[in-house]
Amino acid sequence: MTGAATPASGGPGAGDDTSSTGPLAPVPPQCAPLVLRGREVGVDESVPGRPVRPVVMAIVNRTTDSFYAPARQLDDGAALEAVARAWSEGAAIVDVGGVRAGTGPEVTPAEEIRRVVPFVERVRADFPDLLVSVDTWRAEVAREAALAGADLINDTWAGHDPRLVEVAGELGVGVVCSHTGGATPRTDPFRVAYRSHEDDGAATRPDDPRDAVVQDVVATLTAAAARAVACGVPAASVLVDPTHDFGKNTWHSLHLVRRTQALAGLGFPLLMALSRKDFVGETLDLPADERLEGTLAATAVAAWLGARVFRAHDVAATRRTLDTVAAIRGDAPPAVALRGLA
Numbered sequence: 001m002t003g004a005a006t007p008a009s010g011g012p013g014a015g016d017d018t019s020s021t022g023p024l025a026p027v028p029p030q031c032a033p034l035v036l037r038g039r040e041v042g043v044d045e046s047v048p049g050r051p052v053r054p055v056v057m058a059i060v061n062r063t064t065d066s067f068y069a070p071a072r073q074l075d076d077g078a079a080l081e082a083v084a085r086a087w088s089e090g091a092a093i094v095d096v097g098g099v100r101a102g103t104g105p106e107v108t109p110a111e112e113i114r115r116v117v118p119f120v121e122r123v124r125a126d127f128p129d130l131l132v133s134v135d136t137w138r139a140e141v142a143r144e145a146a147l148a149g150a151d152l153i154n155d156t157w158a159g160h161d162p163r164l165v166e167v168a169g170e171l172g173v174g175v176v177c178s179h180t181g182g183a184t185p186r187t188d189p190f191r192v193a194y195r196s197h198e199d200d201g202a203a204t205r206p207d208d209p210r211d212a213v214v215q216d217v218v219a220t221l222t223a224a225a226a227r228a229v230a231c232g233v234p235a236a237s238v239l240v241d242p243t244h245d246f247g248k249n250t251w252h253s254l255h256l257v258r259r260t261q262a263l264a265g266l267g268f269p270l271l272m273a274l275s276r277k278d279f280v281g282e283t284l285d286l287p288a289d290e291r292l293e294g295t296l297a298a299t300a301v302a303a304w305l306g307a308r309v310f311r312a313h314d315v316a317a318t319r320r321t322l323d324t325v326a327a328i329r330g331d332a333p334p335a336v337a338l339r340g341l342a
Helices: 076-088 109-126 139-147 163-171 209-230 250-258 260-264 278-284 292-304 315-329
Strands: 055-061 093-097 131-135 152-154 174-178 238-241 271-273 309-312
Touching: 055 076, 055 315, 076 093, 076 109, 093 109, 093 152, 109 131, 109 139, 131 139, 139 152, 139 163, 152 163, 163 174, 163 209, 174 209, 209 238, 209 250, 209 260, 238 271, 250 260, 250 278, 250 292, 271 292, 278 292, 292 309, 292 315, 309 315
Parallel strands: 055 093, 055 309, 093 131, 131 152, 152 174, 174 238, 271 309
Antiparallel strands: none
16 A cells, blocks of 8 residues: 555544635534433444434335335235334334325225224334334324324324324324425325515525425424424424425425425424435436435435434335444444454
8 A cells, every 4th residue: 555644533634624625514413302202212322422323214004005015014914024124124113104195095084093003002012112103194093093002193294183283292292293385185286386485584585596495394394393392292202394295396305305404403303204205206207116226315415414314115225324324424433443443
């Protein structure tokens, strides 16, 4: 090997925050920590210093028609196998849904409860350390799921049922506050447009006109999170989710990934549900079963910019992506560091 030796901890000037071209941008701050069931989620107890890593929320859909076919697990055995696999691959949370998010055949509240609640009970019994989330917008489903052992209610339709957050506060579970631009459950966006609020003192017209969607998301999530806290949900158990694709076109969703840092600064743990979504598919012109690489690219950007929780179909790939980003950011050490040292 030729060339001058450099410090063992890094290359020339390691640790400096300046370069020949000026100051280097700092690593973006991480969003607020997530606490569920009385513990901070993502803390690695096996490593000295207890580093906090981003969290994977695995998707298990108790449906026959979800947009990504491998995630359809209405059969109990297949669904439990999916949970076991997610747990072994590094998921800290499993998100159980009983209704397809998009358009499709009607699923009554009673049928949704039948699909979800007994399964939540089984997961809680078989995987006591795994956190359980339930993806629903209905307060009656949320109540039954929480009583069955769910730790988190993932309200992907932005408080369409205003009683849901009250249930979360009453029963002591966490809640996800989302943004849909006013869309009603199980509808697809059509020619959605967002305008900046010139008369809003806290949300002045952005320099970048694309930031109008960011304004709307920030305002909606801030108000929803405040109501959740007022209903009794601890702030550390209130996740905020910009909810890519819901009430948004592809340009909107891409810009929200680009502006992740603004969302990470809201003071609440930030959830990103990016997995195999249409904005990834349209960016690459690919169907759902070919969107993994695009999903992981968006995941890496959002993780670098401070997001903490990632809802994912592909747990192992997402876990590895997040661990790599955490090491690059300096949030957690590499699993092994022998090269050049041993």
